[in-house]
Amino acid sequence: MPAGRVTAKTKIFELEIVLEEVQPPVRRRVQVPGEVSLAVLHEVVQSVMGWSNSHLHEFDIAGRRFGIPDPDWPDPDLTDEAKGKLFRLVKPGDRFGYLYDFGDNWAHRITVDKVATAEPGVRYPRCVAGQGACPPEDVGGPWGYGEFQAALADPAHPDHDERLEWAGGPFDPHSFDLDEADGALQWLAWRPLTPVS
Incomplete structure (x- = not known):
């Protein structure tokens, strides 16, 4: 999937991803360009949490479901996640759900902590904090x-x-390596904003 390019107009969404109902706590804090689709955000969650992307998933944003449509089993209540842009669906303070593996039901709560301007020379998406190992x-x-x-x-x-x-x-279960989590997002990197000289 082709990555984008960060510009002076790009808004960076800082998201906290929390895996619910597990102890010790498992959470990640990521910064992503607001223009990413939910399909890309799915890849961000999978990579930064440490999942293997081997099961079905779905987003729930304000009661609206987003995922990968199945041509053999059309679901009129499911919106194609590739068509949903993050900045059009959420704003600072919003919370939404991400469910991974419909058998194990790994529920994630994602909170939009803030929206900021992009920093020159910084690679996005990136992981800036975290806690706990992925099950x-x-x-x-x-x-x-x-x-x-x-x-x-x-x-x-x-x-x-x-x-x-x-x-x-x-x-x-307590282990977390920030460099490893951030490095897992390298393959999704957008071209960074060029520093002004």
Whole structure:
């Protein structure tokens, strides 16, 4: 998907993405050009959270659903996310939902914290803060994630060894690496605003 170019008119939306109903908390703070489509915002959420983009997803903005239309199963209540631009749908203070994996039901709350002007030379989208590790895919949603953590934390738990092997080794639910999260957005980079000399 072709990336855009940041100009002096580009508004940067600072979003807080919170994965709901999990402990410890999992959140990311990102800055994205307001002109991104919801299809691109989906890629931002997937990349910065650490998901594998292997399940269906959907946005809910003020009761309006956005996603990827299925030509075999048309849904008149679903708007094509590629046609929805962020700046046309939300403003500072607005909250909206993003649901990933209709089986595990990973619900995310996204809040528009502020809208600002672009900084010259800065790559957008970018991750500027975060907390907590992304749960493993297919762990069973928030409830399954709690069970997964309990099994890993207790070497005497009957599922400890199986879960440890399934996770590929030790898993720290508190871990977060800002450089890694920000680097995951590199492939979506818009051409930055040129500094004025």
